[in-house]
Every structure is written in structure tokens, then in C-alpha cells.
Amino acid sequence: MNIELDHVSVAGAELHQRDLIQDVSITLRSGEITLLLGRTGSGKTTILQMLAGLKPPDKGTILLGDEPIWQQGKVSQSMLLRMGMVFQFPEQQVFARTIKREFAYSMRPYRYTETQQKQLITQALGQWDSAKGQTDSRQFDLDGSPFALSGGERRRLGLALGTVVDPEWLLLDEPSAGLEASSVLLLLDALAQHRLDGRGAVVATHDLDTFLPIADRVLVLQDGQIVADLTPRELHSLPELLIQVGMGLPPSMQLTQQFAAVGLTMPLTALTPEEMAAGIIQLKSYEEAETENNDGEGSATTAAVSHPFHVHQGCSHSDFNNNEHVQVQGHPIDTRSSNTVEHSSQLYRTLDPRLKWILYILLVTATMLQHRWWGLTFTLVPVVLALGILPRQALVSCMKLMKPLLFFFIISTALSGTTLSTASGSLQLGFSLIQAEATLLNVYRLFIVTLASLWFSLTTPYGRMVEGLNWVLAIGQKIKLPVTSFALAVSLIFRFIPMIWSEWQRFSLIVRARGKAALRPNTVRVRDLGPMVIPLIMSLFQRAEDMTIAMEMRKVRENYRVGSTTSLLKWSKQDTWIGVIGLMIFIGYIWIRDL
Structure with a gap:
């Protein structure tokens, strides 16, 4: 269809x-x-x-x-x-102990019998587990670990897992990236057969x-x-x-453009090396015939310039x-x-990152100083207003991230209020509202700080964030405080907040594509957490390793400078006025703290 x-x-x-x-x-x-x-x-x-x-x-x-x-x-x-979706890095979707279990997970939503599963796996291995025409070059051991395969072999396995059930529509995202030439031929054969069966394919490449x-x-x-x-x-x-x-x-x-630049237009539209070779041969034959026909009347170059095929299409x-x-x-x-x-949040684009750091520090300080419910609620108001004018998609993502955090806060409060007593000679379970309220007040404070941090990371590019932090900490550098390591640690923490969320979203898409569950976007079933968490952790470790190597190569410890300014920092009158208003609000928070 x-x-x-x-x-x-x-x-x-x-x-x-x-x-x-x-x-x-x-x-x-x-x-x-x-x-x-x-x-x-x-x-x-x-x-x-x-x-x-x-x-x-x-x-x-x-x-x-x-x-x-x-x-x-x-x-x-x-x-x-x-629908069969294969992601840009299919080798990152594997998680099971054996290749056979990987195939079983991909086929589980289709409720195939054991015989049908074996047949589909055999077909997939025949298609993807050997170079074209070489049935003795098998690499996939069904009882072996997918993590023992090379990077190219795992990528080929990912393609096999995405096509094993022969979906009506194949949706491939950069499927040839990282594949050796023999595997690319297997991919082209699979696409050709899919089309021959009357099915559709969409390839982003x-x-x-x-x-x-x-x-x-x-x-x-x-x-x-x-x-x-x-x-x-x-x-x-x-x-x-x-x-x-x-x-x-x-x-x-x-090559066609290079020929055209010297006055030669290919007689054929060449999409393959064979077609290009045929076009060059035909062009050469025509040139030789023109040279013989125009011998004594003009040079071969003149004949080439008046070539009858010199017609540009388009x-x-x-x-x-x-x-x-x-x-x-x-x-x-x-x-x-x-x-x-243009967004309603046009203001965020022009705010200097130094101002954002100042406002963030003032808000966090005011929040930590409050010890009453209504005082904390007042500090929550500007955070909610700031988040409220984010784009709808960013706001939805923010709410998705807050749900597990709120669940954690609720569980922590419930556990902190639980009491055990043996006063009457038997074990009695109770609940202390005073203990629970004290814990809830603390997690409420932490929740406000977390929301403010999330707003900061969503609205400030990493480079501008680091430059602003350098400026804020410059005074500490002048009095020889160890602020360099602190600045690096803080900037990396803010760097990892969106990175972890981005990776979580990416791997949730993978398990949803393989699990075929009818869920709302960004929702993952509990039983799919295992297939998701394992590659997620491996990816985060790889990201951390890459970042460590990059820092060592750039000698960040020796060359990192606090207090430097670049073109990323540009203070305006608007920033001054907002900073003054923020300072006045901070003073107001300090005042209401003791009321």
C-alpha cells in the first residue's frame, strides 16, 4: 500500500x-x-x-x-x-547475550511459531551472513555473543535484525555507513528483492x-x-x-562536469561505473570519427567544441x-x-550567558535560604514562568524528564516518614507526618533547583555557558582560589545533562522500533528497559571516554583559562536592566525569608 x-x-x-x-x-x-x-x-x-x-x-x-x-x-x-526501521547506527541496538536471542527479540511481537522463527532466521542468515556468492564465509554464530563481532559485522547484524520479518515498508537511515563493499552488495540485493516483492523502501542517505x-x-x-x-x-x-x-x-x-568544462558532453547519463565507461567509449569513438571527417578543415578541438551532444539538460x-x-x-x-x-522566547537568544549565570546563582541561593513552604513557592514562580515560554516540544521533553524525578521524590518522602516501633512488644509499622514533611520540604527545594538547572541547560549553548562561567569565576582566580577545576567540573555536569537525555531518547526510539508496542512517544515498557539500558550505558561510557581523550589531546588541564572573554560574550543594556531586576527580586527573597 x-x-x-x-x-x-x-x-x-x-x-x-x-x-x-x-x-x-x-x-x-x-x-x-x-x-x-x-x-x-x-x-x-x-x-x-x-x-x-x-x-x-x-x-x-x-x-x-x-x-x-x-x-x-x-x-x-x-x-x-x-514498518521496519533500521537506525543510522544499527550496531548500537544489540543487547542480548547471544545472536539467537537478538533475533528472537525482533520477532517476538509477530507471535511466530518456533518453526516459523527458525525459517526466518535461516533466511536472514542466508541473506546477510556471507559475502555474495560465498556461502562458506559465515560469521554469525547463533549461540555466540553479538559483542564479539567486529564493528562492521555488528552493523550487518543490525540490518539483518531489522529485515528478518520482511516488513511491508523498509525505512533505512544511512544504511551503508560503515559497511564494507561486500556488505553493501548484500544490502543492495535485499532492497532489490524487497522491490521485486512489490514492497516499498525509503532510504535516507x-x-x-x-x-x-x-x-x-x-x-x-x-x-x-x-x-x-x-x-x-x-x-x-x-x-x-x-x-x-x-x-x-x-x-x-x-566527471561529467569536468568533461563539460572542456566542451565535451557525455552522450549518456551515467549512474554506474559501467555506464560511465560506455559513455566515454562512445564519446571517444565519436571524436575519432569527427577528426577523420574534418581532416584539413579544422582541428579536432574545433570539432569537439561544436559537438552535437553538447546540450545541457536542466x-x-x-x-x-x-x-x-x-x-x-x-x-x-x-x-x-x-x-x-521567531519564537515567543526571543529574549533568550539575546541574553548574555554571564547574566544567566548571575541569575541562576541568585535564584539557587535564594532557594536554599528559604525554610518555609510559601517562601519556596515564591522562588518557584520565576522558574515556571521561564519554562512556560519555551517551545512546546522542548517543554514536553522537560516534562517527560521531570516525571521520573517526581516519582523518586515521592518514594523518598514516603520512606522517610515510615516508622517502626517495638514499644508494645510487637513490631508496629507507622507513619510520621513531621518526618515526611521535613523530607518533602528538602526535596521540594531540590526540585526547584533542578528545574532551574534544566532551564539553563536548555536555553544556553555549551560554549556560551562555559565562557559565562569563566567570567563569573574570574574574581576567584585573582585571589588564587582553585576555581579552574571547579569551572571544568560544573561545565561538564551541565554538558552531560542534555547528553544523557538525548541518549535516553535515542535508545528509547530503538527499543520501541524493535518492540513494536503501541505506546505514546517517549514511553518505554518496563520489560524493554533491559534492552534499552545496556546499550545506553555502553554509549554513555563511550561518550565519556571520547570526551576524556579529547580533553587529554587538547591538554585542557594546562591550557584552561578562567576569566577569558570571547565574541560569545556581549553585554547589552537589556542585560543590565534584567540583572538589576533580578538583584531586586533576590533582595525581596532575602527579606521574606525571615517573615
């Missing part, structure tokens, strides 16, 4: 971010391999995640046949079972050399919009289009440079830089 996107839009999840997808309407046809092209951030992955039932559209509808994929904020399991020759259709994205819908051969005649959207040209298109470089809007297959390309999306 075809997939139809009707005026679909997805808002940006981060502050000041434009819409990830902007009013996209397109029909994806079964029996075709469709490529999604565009530079990083153009919206390719977001479209795949919407189709896979992982990210809901904020506007518009998505239909599979006549049935909406998204209904009341989630996708039915029957619909999910028809930058690897034009690999996928253009087998694709039926190409959708080019720019800033969340589809700016071109054409065939691979039509795209080949428009190299300016790829340059315009920020992508590089494949070697075949580069638009030239000058067409793109001289027009602000160029029509490609009915879709306009805006060659001017995209206008920044």
Missing part, C-alpha cells in the same frame, strides 16, 4: 529551532525505492521516524492506504508491524554512488521542505541542485545564481538563507 503525507509539519524540539518538517505533502509508492537526500538537519530522519510510528506529526495526517498511521497520538501495533543506480525516485529536502521530486537520471542533469542544498556530487557527476549554474527562486519539479528552491523562526 502507498503512504501519503498530507500537509505534515513537525515542530523543532530545541529552543530557537525551526520546524523540522514544514508542510510536506507527498505520496510514497509501493514497489519503489525512494531516496531522501539533503544535508544533515534537512529532515530526512524525522520523516523516517514519523513513518515508523516513533515521532508524531504536529500538523497534517499520514495514511497507509486509507488508514491513518497516527491515531490519538499513537500508532496501533498492527500498523507498527508493517548521503551515499549517492551506492543508491542512485538502484533508486526509482529521489526526494531532495532543504530545511524541512521537499524542494525536488525527480528520478535519478533527472537529478543527474541537475548537479546545481545538489550543490544548492549543501550536498556533494558523486564521482560520476563530477538549469545551469548561472540560472541558480541569478534567481532567488528556482522551480524544480514544481517545488521552489529558496537560494537565500532561511529566515530564523
Whole structure:
């Protein structure tokens, strides 16, 4: 069945971010391999995640046949079972002790019998566990650990896990990245067979050399919009289009341009090395014939310049440079830089990071000094107001993060109020409201500080945050306090807050794609926590190791400087006024503390 996107839009999840997808309407046809092209951030992955039932559209509808994929904020399991999503780094999705258990987890939602599972695993191994035509080169031992495989082999295993159930639609995100040549051939064979069976595939990729020759259709994205819908051969005649959207040209298109630069136009549109070789041979034969026919009348170079095949299809470089809007297959390309999306939180973009640090320190100090409920509630008010004008997607993500924290606070309060007594000779369980209230007051204070920290990390890029902290701590450096290590530790903590949340979201998408559970976005079943937590922890360890290596290579301990200023810091009159207001509010908090 075809997939139809009707005026679909997805808002940006981060502050000041434009819409990830902007009013996209397109029909994806079964029996075709469709490529999604565009530079990083153009919206390719977001479209795949919407189709896979992982990210809901904020506007518009998505239909599979006549049935909406998204209904009341989630996708039915029957619909999910028809979609097969393979992520950009499929090797990171493995978690089980054996390869056989990995396959069993991918097939569990389909309720296959044991015989059917064995048959599907055998087919998958036949497709993915050997180089083309080499059945004796098997690497996957079903009883062996997936972690014993090399990086390329695990990536191939990830592709096998995503395709083992032969879904109606294959959704692949950069599937050829990190694959050796023999594995790429296996991938192309799998796509070709999938199309031959009348099923559809959508591939988001930058690897034009690999996928253009087998694709039926190409959708080019720019800033969340589809700016071109054409065939691979039509795209080949428009190299300016790829340059315009920020992508590089494949070697075949580069060679064609080099020929054209000396007055030679290839007689064939070459998508493969074989086609390119045939075109060069035909071009050479034509040149030799022209040289013989024009012997004594002009040089071969003159004949080449008047070559009858010297006809450019599509638009030239000058067409793109001289027009602000160029029509490609009915879709306009805006060659001017995209206008920044205006948010109600415009103020956050102009606040100096030094001011944010000052306000943050004042708020945390005022919060820690309060010892009454109503005083703490007053300190919560500005935090809630600041969070309230965040973009909706950022606010939703913030609320998702707060839920487990609130649950932890409730459990802590309940445990702290629990009492055990043996006064009457028997064990008696009771509950002390006084003890519980004292603990609840402390966790309420911690909750306010956590919200303020989350707001700071969401609204301040890491570089600006570090520069602002350097300035704030400069006075401590002058009196020879050990602030350098403190500044580094604080900046790394704030760095890891969004990093951990980002990794949690990424791996929750993976287990939801494999588990096929009809859940709302960002929701994970308890039974899927194991498959999620293991690769999550491994990824965080890898991130920490990478950061440690980077710090050692840059000799951060020796060269780190507190108090330096850069172009990231720019204090304005607006910052001064806000700082004065913040100081006055802080004084007010100190005053009400003793009332």
C-alpha cells in the first residue's frame, strides 16, 4: 500500500529551532525505492521516524492506504508491524547475550511459531551472513555473543535484525555507513528483492554512488521542505541542485562536469561505473570519427567544441545564481538563507550567558535560604514562568524528564516518614507526618533547583555557558582560589545533562522500533528497559571516554583559562536592566525569608 503525507509539519524540539518538517505533502509508492537526500538537519530522519510510528506529526495526517498511521497520538501495533526501521547506527541496538536471542527479540511481537522463527532466521542468515556468492564465509554464530563481532559485522547484524520479518515498508537511515563493499552488495540485493516483492523502501542517505543506480525516485529536502521530486537520471542533469542544498556530487557527476568544462558532453547519463565507461567509449569513438571527417578543415578541438551532444539538460549554474527562486519539479528552491523562526522566547537568544549565570546563582541561593513552604513557592514562580515560554516540544521533553524525578521524590518522602516501633512488644509499622514533611520540604527545594538547572541547560549553548562561567569565576582566580577545576567540573555536569537525555531518547526510539508496542512517544515498557539500558550505558561510557581523550589531546588541564572573554560574550543594556531586576527580586527573597 502507498503512504501519503498530507500537509505534515513537525515542530523543532530545541529552543530557537525551526520546524523540522514544514508542510510536506507527498505520496510514497509501493514497489519503489525512494531516496531522501539533503544535508544533515534537512529532515530526512524525522520523516523516517514519523513513518515508523516513533515521532508524531504536529500538523497534517499520514495514511497507509486509507488508514491513518497516527491515531490519538499513537500508532496501533498492527500498523507498527508493517514498518521496519533500521537506525543510522544499527550496531548500537544489540543487547542480548547471544545472536539467537537478538533475533528472537525482533520477532517476538509477530507471535511466530518456533518453526516459523527458525525459517526466518535461516533466511536472514542466508541473506546477510556471507559475502555474495560465498556461502562458506559465515560469521554469525547463533549461540555466540553479538559483542564479539567486529564493528562492521555488528552493523550487518543490525540490518539483518531489522529485515528478518520482511516488513511491508523498509525505512533505512544511512544504511551503508560503515559497511564494507561486500556488505553493501548484500544490502543492495535485499532492497532489490524487497522491490521485486512489490514492497516499498525509503532510504535516507548521503551515499549517492551506492543508491542512485538502484533508486526509482529521489526526494531532495532543504530545511524541512521537499524542494525536488525527480528520478535519478533527472537529478543527474541537475548537479546545481545538489550543490544548492549543501550536498556533494558523486564521482560520476563530477566527471561529467569536468568533461563539460572542456566542451565535451557525455552522450549518456551515467549512474554506474559501467555506464560511465560506455559513455566515454562512445564519446571517444565519436571524436575519432569527427577528426577523420574534418581532416584539413579544422582541428579536432574545433570539432569537439561544436559537438552535437553538447546540450545541457536542466538549469545551469548561472540560472541558480541569478534567481532567488528556482522551480524544480514544481517545488521552489529558496537560494537565500532561511529566515530564523521567531519564537515567543526571543529574549533568550539575546541574553548574555554571564547574566544567566548571575541569575541562576541568585535564584539557587535564594532557594536554599528559604525554610518555609510559601517562601519556596515564591522562588518557584520565576522558574515556571521561564519554562512556560519555551517551545512546546522542548517543554514536553522537560516534562517527560521531570516525571521520573517526581516519582523518586515521592518514594523518598514516603520512606522517610515510615516508622517502626517495638514499644508494645510487637513490631508496629507507622507513619510520621513531621518526618515526611521535613523530607518533602528538602526535596521540594531540590526540585526547584533542578528545574532551574534544566532551564539553563536548555536555553544556553555549551560554549556560551562555559565562557559565562569563566567570567563569573574570574574574581576567584585573582585571589588564587582553585576555581579552574571547579569551572571544568560544573561545565561538564551541565554538558552531560542534555547528553544523557538525548541518549535516553535515542535508545528509547530503538527499543520501541524493535518492540513494536503501541505506546505514546517517549514511553518505554518496563520489560524493554533491559534492552534499552545496556546499550545506553555502553554509549554513555563511550561518550565519556571520547570526551576524556579529547580533553587529554587538547591538554585542557594546562591550557584552561578562567576569566577569558570571547565574541560569545556581549553585554547589552537589556542585560543590565534584567540583572538589576533580578538583584531586586533576590533582595525581596532575602527579606521574606525571615517573615
